[in-house]
Amino acid sequence: MEQLLHYCWKHKMWPLGEMLTTDDRRVEVIDPGLHNRNSGPDFFNAKVKIGGTLWVGNVEIHDRSSDWYVHGHDSDAHYNNVVLHVVGVADREVQTEAGDFVPQLVLEVPQRVHDNYEELLRTDSYPPCYRIIPQLTSLTVHSWMAALQTERLEQKTIAIGERVKQAGGSWEDAYFQTMARNYGFGINGDAFEEWARHIPLQAVGKHRDDLFQIEAIFLGQAGLLELSSIPERYQQQALSEGYFSKLRNEYQYLAHKFSLTPMDASLWRFLRLRPQNFPHIRISQLANLYYQRKAGLSALIDCKDTVAMAEMLRTQVTPYWETHYTFGSESMKNAKHLSPFSINLLMINTCVPMLFAYGRHAMKESLCDRAFDILEQLKAENNHIIRMWKECGLDVKSAGDSQALIQLKREYCDKRECLRCRIGYEYLRASR
Numbered sequence: 001m002e003q004l005l006h007y008c009w010k011h012k013m014w015p016l017g018e019m020l021t022t023d024d025r026r027v028e029v030i031d032p033g034l035h036n037r038n039s040g041p042d043f044f045n046a047k048v049k050i051g052g053t054l055w056v057g058n059v060e061i062h063d064r065s066s067d068w069y070v071h072g073h074d075s076d077a078h079y080n081n082v083v084l085h086v087v088g089v090a091d092r093e094v095q096t097e098a099g100d101f102v103p104q105l106v107l108e109v110p111q112r113v114h115d116n117y118e119e120l121l122r123t124d125s126y127p128p129c130y131r132i133i134p135q136l137t138s139l140t141v142h143s144w145m146a147a148l149q150t151e152r153l154e155q156k157t158i159a160i161g162e163r164v165k166q167a168g169g170s171w172e173d174a175y176f177q178t179m180a181r182n183y184g185f186g187i188n189g190d191a192f193e194e195w196a197r198h199i200p201l202q203a204v205g206k207h208r209d210d211l212f213q214i215e216a217i218f219l220g221q222a223g224l225l226e227l228s229s230i231p232e233r234y235q236q237q238a239l240s241e242g243y244f245s246k247l248r249n250e251y252q253y254l255a256h257k258f259s260l261t262p263m264d265a266s267l268w269r270f271l272r273l274r275p276q277n278f279p280h281i282r283i284s285q286l287a288n289l290y291y292q293r294k295a296g297l298s299a300l301i302d303c304k305d306t307v308a309m310a311e312m313l314r315t316q317v318t319p320y321w322e323t324h325y326t327f328g329s330e331s332m333k334n335a336k337h338l339s340p341f342s343i344n345l346l347m348i349n350t351c352v353p354m355l356f357a358y359g360r361h362a363m364k365e366s367l368c369d370r371a372f373d374i375l376e377q378l379k380a381e382n383n384h385i386i387r388m389w390k391e392c393g394l395d396v397k398s399a400g401d402s403q404a405l406i407q408l409k410r411e412y413c414d415k416r417e418c419l420r421c422r423i424g425y426e427y428l429r430a431s432r
Contacts, residue, residue, distance in 0.1 A: 001063050001088055002061060002062060003419055005063070005109065006035070006061055007419040007428070009032050009043070009061060011425065015107075015108045015110065019105060021051075022090045022105075023103070025051035025103065026052070027049070027050055028049040029046075030047040031046055032046055033045050033046030033047075040079075041059065041078070042059060043060075044058055045057075045058070050083070056083070057081045057082060058082045059082065059084050059086060060079065061085075061087070062087050062088075063088045064087060064088065064089045064090075065089070065094055066092050067087075068102075073094075074095055074097060077097045079097065080097055080098045082096065083103070084102070084104070084105055085102045085104045085105070086104075087106055088109075090104050116428045116430065117419075117428055127413045128413075129424060132426055133392045135426075135430075140423075141394065143422075144421075144422040145401060145405075146404075148404035148405075148407045149375070149404040151411070152406070153353060153371065155411075157356060160174055161357065163177050171361070172201060172296060172297050175295075175296070175297045175300065176196055176295060177193055178350050178353070179295065181193040182346055182349045182350045183286060185277055185342070188268060188273075188277070192282070194263055198260075198261070198262065204218075204290070207254070208290070212246075212247075213250060213254065214287045215283075215284060215318055216251040217251060218284075218287045219247060219280070219284075219287075220251030220254070220262055222263060223262040223263050223268075224268075225251050225262075226262070226265060228265075230328055231326075234329050235328060236328070238328030239328075241328065243320045243327075278326060280324075280325065280326055280327070281321055284318050285315045285317055285337075287318070288315045292315065297354070300351055300355065301367070305374070306374055306378060309347050310347065313343045314337070314343065315337065316335055316336060316338070317335075317336040321336055322334060344378055344379050347374065347378055348378055348399045352371045355371040355374070356372075375400040377398070378399035378400075380401055381406070385406055386405060388409075408423075
C-alpha cells in the first residue's frame with residue numbers, strides 16, 4: 001500500500017475533494033518534490049501550502065503514522081525538515097528529532113487506481129497490463145521505448161565498467177571478456193566470461209602470428225586439453241587422430257612459459273546445447289578472430305556502420321573443427337562459420353554496448369550516437385519475450401525496439417515494478 005501512496009503522491013493523483021491535515025488545515029500541493037530512492041525522506045524539496053502558509057521542505061510517506069517511529073525517524077536529524085507526513089492511516093501524532101510536530105495528511109488512493117493496481121498484482125495473464133497496450137498512443141510507446149533502450153545500454157555500461165575495473169583498467173581485456181561472454185549465447189555465458197579472464201592477452205599477443213599456438217592457449221585455458229574433459233568413448237579416437245595431442249603438448253610448453261593455469265572444465269555446459277554452440281567450436285572461432293586481429297577495441301571503433309561491423313565479426317573454425325564438434329567425435333564436413341543470426345546478436349550485445357560504454361568513458365559523444373544508430377539499423381531479436389510483446393500489439397521494427405522490450409520484461413514486468421512503468425501508469429489511471 002505504501003508504494004501506491006508514493007505513486008499517487010508523485011503523479012498528483014489527489015482526491016477530487018479538499019485535502020485537509022489531521023488537524024483540519026487545508027493542504028494545497030504546488031510541487032510534490034523530487035522522488036528520493038536512497039536513504040532519507042521520500043521526496044525532496046516539495047512545496048506545499050498548509051493553512052495558507054507556504055512550506056518548502058521534504059515529504060515522508062508511510063502506510064500508518066506509527067511507522068514513523070518503527071523506522072526511527074523520531075531520532076534521525078535527517079527528518080527534521082519534513083514539512084508534511086503523508087499516510088494511509090493516521091494512528092498517532094509524530095515528532096521530529098528536534099521535537100517538532102509534523103503536519104499529517106491522510107491521502108486516499110482513488111478507487112479506480114486501487115482496483116487497477118490490485119488487478120495488476122493478481123492477474124495471471126502476461127504481461128498483466130496487456131489489455132491497455134492497443135490503446136496507447138504512438139508518442140507514449142515511442143518515448144517509453146527510447147527511455148528503456150537507453151536504460152538497457154546504461155545497465156550494460158555498468159557491467160562493462162566492472163570488467164574494466166577487474167582487468168586493472170584495461171578496456172581491451174574488458175572488450176574481449178564481453179565478446180567472449182556473448183559467444184556463450186546464454187547457456188555458456190558465465191563459463192565463457194570466466195574463460196576470458198584466464199586468457200592473458202599480453203602473453204597471447206607474443207604468438208599472434210601463429211594460429212595453432214593461439215588455439216592451443218585458448219583451448220588449454222578452457223580446460224579442454226585435459227584428457228578427462230573428453231568422454232571416455234572418444235578418448236582413444238582423439239589420441240589416435242593426433243591433433244589433440246599436438247595441441248596439448250604445445251599448450252603444456254606455453255603454460256610453463258607463461259605460468260598459465262586452466263579454468264575448471266566442468267563449468268562448460270553441453271546438455272541441450274546445439275553442436276554448433278559447443279565451446280570447442282566457439283573457442284576456435286574466437287581464436288581465428290583474434291589471429292585475424294579483429295578482436296581488438298580499435299577494430300571495433302573503426303567500424304562506421306553495420307556492414308563494416310558484420311565483416312569484422314565474420315570468422316570460422318580451424319580445419320580440424322570443420323569435421324568435429326568435440327575431440328575424437330567426427331561430424332559431417334561443415335564450414336562452421338558464424339551465422340548471420342549469430343553475428344547480429346553479437347553486434348547487439350557486444351559491439352553496441354562497448355561503443356556506448358567506451359564513448360562515455362572517453363567522452364566521445366560520436367561513439368554513443370553511433371551505438372544508437374547501429375542499434376536502430378540492426379534486425380530485432382526473435383525470442384519468446386519479443387513474440388509475447390508482438391502478440392500484445394507492440395510493433396517491433398529494430399534491435400533498438402527488441403532491446404527496449406527485453407528491458408521492460410526483465411526490469412519491470414518480472415519484478416512487478418508496475419508503478420515505475422509508463423504503461424503501468426496508463427493502466428492505473430484508465431477507466432474500468
